[in-house]
Amino acid sequence: MFRKILIANRGEIARRISEAVRPMGVSTVAVYSDADEGAPHTRAADEAVHIGPAAPRESYLNAEAILAAAKKTGAEAIHPGYGFLSENAAFARAVHDAGMTFIGPPPESMERMKDKAEARRLVTAAGVPTVPGTEGTVSTTEEAKAAAAQIGYPVLVKAAGGGGGIGMMPARDDESLEKALRACGDRARSAFGRDAVYLERYLEAPRHIEVQILGDHHGNLIHLFERECSIQRRHQKVTEEAPSPLWWQGKRDLLERIYDAAVRAANAFGYANAGTCEFLVQGDEFFFIEMNARLQVEHPVTELTTGVDLIGWQLRIAAGEKLDLHPSRIERRGAAIEMRVYAEDPIRFFPAPGKITTWEEPTGEGVRVDAGYEAGQMVTPFYDPMIAKLIAWGQDRSEAIARGLAAVRSFKIEGEKLKTNLPLHERILADDAFAAGDLDTHFLEKHARPSK
Incomplete structure (x- = not known):
């Protein structure tokens, strides 16, 4: 078992992890931004390291700062909590490359899941039912309209590279489909760095x-x-x-x-x-x-x-x-x-x-x-x-x-x-x-x- 882990997160989940592993004899390192100085999660840990300004990209999403804090404190593993870097395969690899353990799934598994369209293909091959939809992403409005006609309206436009409800919008006809494609593509580009989307049948009340x-x-x-x-x-x-x-x-x-x-x-x-x-x-x-x-x-x-x-x-x-x-x-x-x-x-x-x-x-x-x-x-x-x-x-x-x-x-x-x-x-x-x-x-x- 690890002697010391760093928790690459904040708030209730960082506090919860510290409290959960203490009876296991594991000491914890918290990280915090300017906005979280003195926050409860920093006091729940055995040590706390400042990693940057309040903006997430400069602190909790700053992989280099988090790895440096882990090395500085002698942490053997990093728990990402949820959100922030928790589903970032590149960060998981960087943790391994730095000689530490990532407390989460293998990076390869994360990559298979990250692309939602590819994930559909994998689970379908395993005999798992998926919502009827496109086999992969749609590249043009014409391709999307053809796919929607085959699936049957209403359809749901979904960002291929994301989750958490970001980049999702229903469409009930060709006109609303065009609007949904633009809106979801813009949201996906902003949140996930790529505007790829795919279509699924929209379930009315699941x-x-x-x-x-x-x-x-x-x-x-x-x-x-x-x-x-x-x-x-x-x-x-x-x-x-x-x-x-x-x-x-x-x-x-x-x-x-x-x-x-x-x-x-x-x-x-x-x-x-x-x-x-x-x-x-x-x-x-x-x-x-x-x-x-x-x-x-x-x-x-x-x-x-x-x-x-x-x-x-x-x-x-x-x-x-x-x-x-x-x-x-x-x-x-x-x-x-x-x-x-x-x-x-x-x-x-x-x-x-x-x-x-x-x-x-x-x-x-x-x-x-x-x-x-x-x-x-x-x-x-x-x-x-x-x-x-x-x-x-x-x-x-x-x-x-x-x-x-x-x-x-x-x-x-x-x-x-x-x-x-x-x-x-x-x-x-x-x-x-x-x-x-x-x-x-x-x-x-x-x-x-x-x-x-």
Whole structure:
């Protein structure tokens, strides 16, 4: 096992990693930008190194500065967390070339997954169902129109080199397709450095289900069941839970088929370490959409319902240990719901940063808070507006909802100009459709609306 690791991230995930590996006897090095001096994640680590100005490209995306910090402190491995450099194959190679271990998948696997069009070809060859769409990217408007005619409108235009809902737009006819191609190409070029896009059939009201994967470097690869991630705004997740309501609704045969597909997809990529296969589910059909080569924001709901420490296993796998877990020996226990707490307007979903003046976390049985901020700290516009994750566990889904609702109502965050989406979470948890497990990716458009 490693003696010291550097955490190439910030906020709640950097703090969480430090706290998770300390019982393993592993010391940690935090990195921080000008904006994060004295932040909780820097104090949670054993050491902290300044790596640059607030702008991500000059700090958390500055691979040279991060590698220099790791060498300076004698770190043997680097954990990238999620976001920033976590899915950057070139960075993973640079870590290896510097004589350290990258706590994540092999760079080759990351490259196979990065190109979404190529990923579709790989998983299709492995017998995994994908959303009907183009075999590769489309180069011209005429080619896109011909493909859309074959697929059938509506279609979804998607950036080939990205994820996280960036560079995605539906089109219902040729005219809107032209607009979507321009808009998605521009977004993709800005976010990912290439404007390539491809087309998929647009599913009107699917559920978003993901499967947690763990694989070692000895050929062992397993799933740790599913998470439901259907409640989203602008294609980005807001609330996640495990198990999916489908589990409680008797759809376990469907879920078993999804687990099998996830393992086959991960094997097709040659995957190792922690990762997630994502699917859209409509009725009894399901379709692979992508695999994420990292730990997910919503990993706590899997940990709370399986008892498996995902971060601990990330380190063990990276250190060369064999995976000795199997789903048949893991007993799913209860239900967990995670609410992403954002510094944003709870109605329009616009970022609303500012200085935190009051921070009072909820407590009680089954309540967990993973936070990257505290009172007195400034939430800046430089980074993702997520400031905490509130997770509630219960013996069943009804108890998890009740505990989550009580926790949301007692979580007090106030500040100068600062707004949070806690009122949105209260509306979601109190909604009858949510209680019934009637979820899809358009849930927020149809339910949990603010009272007038």
